[in-house]
Amino acid sequence: MLAKTNQKAALVVAVIAIVYLLLSFNLPGYSNALIDADVIPKGLGFLLLFFALLLYLDKKNETEADKEKRKISKQHVINLLVVAGMILIYIFLLEMIGFVVMTTVFIFVCSLYLDYKHHVTNVITSVVFSLAIYGLFNYLLKINLPAGILPF
Amino acid sequence: MDAFSGLMSGFQVAFSLEGLLFVFIGVFVGTFIGMMPGLGPISAIAIMIPITYSMDPSIALVMMAGVYYGAIFGGSSSSILLNAPGVAGTVATAFDGYPMAKQGKAGKALAIAAIASFTGGTVSVVLLMLFTPLLSAVAISFGPAEYFALMFLGLTAIASLADGSAIKAFISATLGFMVVTIGIDAQTGTSRFTFGNPNLLEGIDFLVVALGLFALAEVCTLVLNRNEKDDGQSKNIGSLRLSKQDIKEMSGPVSRQSFLGFIIGVLPGAGATIASFIAYITEKKIAKNPEEFGKGSIKGLAAPETANNAATSGAFVPLLSLGIPGSGTTAVLLGAFLVLGVQPGPLLVQDRPEIFWGIIASMYVGNIILLVLNLPLIPYISKILKIPRPLLISLVIIFSLIGVYAISFNTFDLYLLLAFGVIGFFMRMFSFPAAPFILAFILGGMMEQSLRQTLTISNGSFGIFLDKPIALSLIAVGLLTILFPLLKGRRKYKVS
Numbered sequence: 001m002l003a004k005t006n007q008k009a010a011l012v013v014a015v016i017a018i019v020y021l022l023l024s025f026n027l028p029g030y031s032n033a034l035i036d037a038d039v040i041p042k043g044l045g046f047l048l049l050f051f052a053l054l055l056y057l058d059k060k061n062e063t064e065a066d067k068e069k070r071k072i073s074k075q076h077v078i079n080l081l082v083v084a085g086m087i088l089i090y091i092f093l094l095e096m097i098g099f100v101v102m103t104t105v106f107i108f109v110c111s112l113y114l115d116y117k118h119h120v121t122n123v124i125t126s127v128v129f130s131l132a133i134y135g136l137f138n139y140l141l142k143i144n145l146p147a148g149i150l151p152f
Numbered sequence: 153m154d155a156f157s158g159l160m161s162g163f164q165v166a167f168s169l170e171g172l173l174f175v176f177i178g179v180f181v182g183t184f185i186g187m188m189p190g191l192g193p194i195s196a197i198a199i200m201i202p203i204t205y206s207m208d209p210s211i212a213l214v215m216m217a218g219v220y221y222g223a224i225f226g227g228s229s230s231s232i233l234l235n236a237p238g239v240a241g242t243v244a245t246a247f248d249g250y251p252m253a254k255q256g257k258a259g260k261a262l263a264i265a266a267i268a269s270f271t272g273g274t275v276s277v278v279l280l281m282l283f284t285p286l287l288s289a290v291a292i293s294f295g296p297a298e299y300f301a302l303m304f305l306g307l308t309a310i311a312s313l314a315d316g317s318a319i320k321a322f323i324s325a326t327l328g329f330m331v332v333t334i335g336i337d338a339q340t341g342t343s344r345f346t347f348g349n350p351n352l353l354e355g356i357d358f359l360v361v362a363l364g365l366f367a368l369a370e371v372c373t374l375v376l377n378r379n380e381k382d383d384g385q386s387k388n389i390g391s392l393r394l395s396k397q398d399i400k401e402m403s404g405p406v407s408r409q410s411f412l413g414f415i416i417g418v419l420p421g422a423g424a425t426i427a428s429f430i431a432y433i434t435e436k437k438i439a440k441n442p443e444e445f446g447k448g449s450i451k452g453l454a455a456p457e458t459a460n461n462a463a464t465s466g467a468f469v470p471l472l473s474l475g476i477p478g479s480g481t482t483a484v485l486l487g488a489f490l491v492l493g494v495q496p497g498p499l500l501v502q503d504r505p506e507i508f509w510g511i512i513a514s515m516y517v518g519n520i521i522l523l524v525l526n527l528p529l530i531p532y533i534s535k536i537l538k539i540p541r542p543l544l545i546s547l548v549i550i551f552s553l554i555g556v557y558a559i560s561f562n563t564f565d566l567y568l569l570l571a572f573g574v575i576g577f578f579m580r581m582f583s584f585p586a587a588p589f590i591l592a593f594i595l596g597g598m599m600e601q602s603l604r605q606t607l608t609i610s611n612g613s614f615g616i617f618l619d620k621p622i623a624l625s626l627i628a629v630g631l632l633t634i635l636f637p638l639l640k641g642r643r644k645y646k647v648s
């Protein structure tokens with residue numbers, strides 16, 4: 001049983017190191033290079049493995065503050081997942097629907113979900129913010145954000 | 153034309169009504185653009201180039217200096233107020249600037265940033281004027297071995313950046329280095345760890361990692377704490393006034409880092425980022441109470457702010473004396489010069505003294521205007537903090553997404569951004585510091601290239617470092633920096 005978080009974290013790091021090393025050993029060679037592209041990655045992989053070992057052996061106990069940081073209620077996990085889901089939808093639809101519509105909807109819905117009760121302020125902020133940023137980027141900075149379904 | 157009369161004629165240009173007006177416009181636009189996430193000095197200058205096409209070259213250059221300084225200051229304010237550093241050079245600013253803002257001292261933090269930037273910038277312009285010829289000679293003698301050693305030293309700084317476990321800091325750094333190996337290898341053209349995905353061929357952009365690890369991870373924390381009773385403190389801007397004690401506290405770091413930052417800035421490739429990290433670390437090392445660092449220390453804020461501005465002037469040394477840009481920003485500036493028909497290089501002082509001294513003079517004026525313009529604006533800039541939490545969360549998310557999209561125009565990078573946000577959140581939960589990760593990510597690519605170049609020169613032998621005294625001593629200092637905290641930790645453990 002791995003009682004301490006450090007040991008568990010060390011195992012995760014070790015797995016990352018091993019996967020990375022496997023990938024490094026499979027890199028194609030280039031015969032003319034004296035120091036080939038795989039040299040540094042291999043070194044990094046072994047280095048990470050070494051640090052993982054050090055972390056595994058680290059006997060230091062966690063402070064209470066560290067443990068406190070990881071206590072998250074179920075409700076909070078759901079909050080984080082929903083916000084992450086909204087970001088995913090935003091990214092997925094951004095180029096299809098367009099910047100202005102998506103941003104307005106995102107700001108309004110996300111703030112509403114996070115218990116922002118002033119609906120009028122919310123509508124004004126989301127509309128003004130997305131239009132202002134869009135105007136600034138497209139017309140002043142000449143950086144074209146996706147127009148999507150809107151004609152301008 | 154001697155230096156004095158050259159400078160005077162430069163001031164004549166900069167202090168003319170037209171000159172002042174355009175410096176003002178430059179600083180204003182620069183500050184504004186710099187505050188946008190993802191848009192730093194490089195984009196600010198690039199955006200302004202077309203506007204200067206029809207302008208008189210000396211006036212245009214004066215305006216560019218304003219844009220440059222303004223953008224750097226703007227970047228610092230988003231670091232301090234939102235913990236969202238827009239460019240690498242202001243990452244270290246957030247370490248103590250953001251805690252200060254959270255304690256209700258945002259006004260003071262921004263004032264310190266403005267004053268430290270002003271002093272660092274002004275001192276280094278004087279140094280630039282005095283030492284351009286001398287320092288450019290030293291910079292030429294730097295080969296790949298010395299660069300590698302310099303960056304190695306920068307990386308070992310990680311040991312001191314760690315609050316808790318040094319091992320966790322080294323793991324973060326190694327992971328950061330690994331992320332930068334993704335993409336096409338510059339020397340052999342081998343594509344590494346791309347899994348056949350064309351979007352990964354060019355590697356992962358700095359902004360994706362920085363905004364993910366810092367801004368989005370902060371969003372997660374904000375989501376968790378949004379309902380906590382706010383004591384009202386974190387929304388206070390506080391007074392801009394600095395007490396005598398504050399000024400005394402910042403005077404040490406500011407005076408030291410003005411010089412150190414400048415010297416680091418002169419070395420091509422090193423620049424503001426390394427200067428700011430080294431400044432932060434050296435000040436933490438020599439401070440009487442290093443435990444205050446990271447919790448809103450005035451010294452910890454003043455040091456990187458001074459150094460990054462001093463380094464940006466330092467970066468002008470190779471640009472003006474050799475015509476070689478030492479950083480991304482000076483490369484874009486070189487482009488701006490060329491558009492205006494000015495060719496920087498050893499002949500610039502001889503052939504076009506009015507331009508050379510005009511640039512120097514405009515850097516002085518740009519600095520002053522920056523201070524005059526930004527101190528009164530601070531209360532308005534800090535209004536960001538008055539935004540209610542749920543709205544702020546949504547806005548920071550959107551800002552991060554725009555920042556990445558505006559440079560890559562690619563939704564793939566946005567998914568990556570989200571992934572790094574998740575990684576950053578887990579790193580926070582398990583107390584792995586994010587700063588070493590980002591530092592290794594910034595330095596890793598250059599380090600790998602210079603090490604491989606060095607070893608190619610020496611036919612694969614590490615003995616080459618023994619023949620290079622500068623490189624050897626830099627590496628030795630770096631090794632000592634690593635070993636010291638590890639040994640210290642061991643001894644403490646034994647005692648307990």
